[in-house]
Amino acid sequence: xxxxxxxxxxxxxxxxxxxxxxxxxxxxxxxxxxxxxxxxxxxxxxxxxxxxxxxxxxxxxxxxxxxxxxxxxxxxxxxxxxxxxxxxxxxxxxxxxxxxxxxxxx
Numbered sequence: 001x002x003x004x005x006x007x008x009x010x011x012x013x014x015x016x017x018x019x020x021x022x023x024x025x026x027x028x029x030x031x032x033x034x035x036x037x038x039x040x041x042x043x044x045x046x047x048x049x050x051x052x053x054x055x056x057x058x059x060x061x062x063x064x065x066x067x068x069x070x071x072x073x074x075x076x077x078x079x080x081x082x083x084x085x086x087x088x089x090x091x092x093x094x095x096x097x098x099x100x101x102x103x104x105x106x
Contacts, residue, residue, distance in 0.1 A: 008034070013060070013073035017083045020060045021090065024053040029060070034068030061087060 011033055020029040027042030047053030059065040061084055063076045 007069060007071075008067075010071050010074040011067040013075040014079050014083070016065060016073055017057075017060050017079075017087075020053070020057045020065075021087060024056055025050060029056060033065070057087070 016029055016032060019032050023029065024042075025047035027039040027047065030036075030039035030042050042048065042052055042056075045052070048055075056065065060073070061080070063072065063080065066072060
């Protein structure tokens, strides 16, 4: 007996979070979630000049981002703390490198 799926499989929180963190400014997270139209818009506006990319990352980290069909991301509860901690470390490290470069460091 064959099984017929009426819905697509749920989208993964960790994949969405990583795409949003590292490639969100070019809309890859939106493409992954099936939101092609807003993915293209995010791509051509460089993530809404960065602001949209940050907002989407916050939506992912708070569990409020959904796939195109409105389903929540799978694995959010198990991975939310790790994702928040890693995101903060990446941001702090990035600010540190940016500040070091601004001060004339090599």
